[in-house]
Amino acid sequence: MTDPRTREELIEYLRCQLEAAPRGAASRLAAALGKSRSVVSEILSGKRNVNAQELAVIKEFFASGETPGGELQNSRLAGGVPVVGRIGENIWTRPGGNFTSAAPVLVGAIDTEYPISEQSAWTLEETTIDGELRQGDLIFTVPFDLYRRRPLADDILVIRTRSDGFERFTLRRGVAGDSEVLLESMFPSRPHKARASEDDEIVGLFIGHFRPYKKR
Secondary structure (H helix, E strand, C coil): CCCCCCHHHHHHHHHHHHCCCCCCCCHHHHHHHCCCCCHHHHHHHCCCCCCCHHHHHHHHHHCCCCCCCCCCHHHHHHHCEEEEEEEEECCEEECCCCCCCCCCECCCCCCCCCCEEEEEEEEEECCCCCCCCCCCCCEEEHHHHCCCCCCCCCCCEEEEEEEEEEEEEEEEHHHHHHHCEEEEEECCCCEEEECCCCEEEEEEEEEECCCCCCCC
């Protein structure tokens, strides 16, 4: 089917195209539409209609070869994720001063299941207690409030703490407590489990990391 005319035909067309496409095609289609990933799900479930302009974008998306697999696809997807700051227990800056430059450095996306426009990267300045994440790694996140109402056990979160006109960004992991999920510091300089304080704000949900290669 190349020219869907009814809503039922569009749903069938879209479902068939996505099933034949590589992993992550739905997120890339949402980005092409300028929408969040949930919009594609709403179209597929019949909860959302598609206007003529959106239909043209959908048809062009599948006709333009945006979905084939392989290394070329991954190369086209790389880029566009800003490095927005540094993460560490002892790095306190004025609000906005955590950014590496006025024009943030751009790096490749870590996970194409999330729209590139929603991803941010951070430079890790400390190694975690378990050694899983190391100083110098790039930490990739998406906005917490877009994907969670509250922390879940095993979530890795970027926490912003403000105090006396300064702010810092740290990593905490969700740990199941008796009646709620507690947030455990991931750095040896400040090991603890505690409820989030009013000075803390969850700003990022960890989706992956990248360890830059260093020549010896």
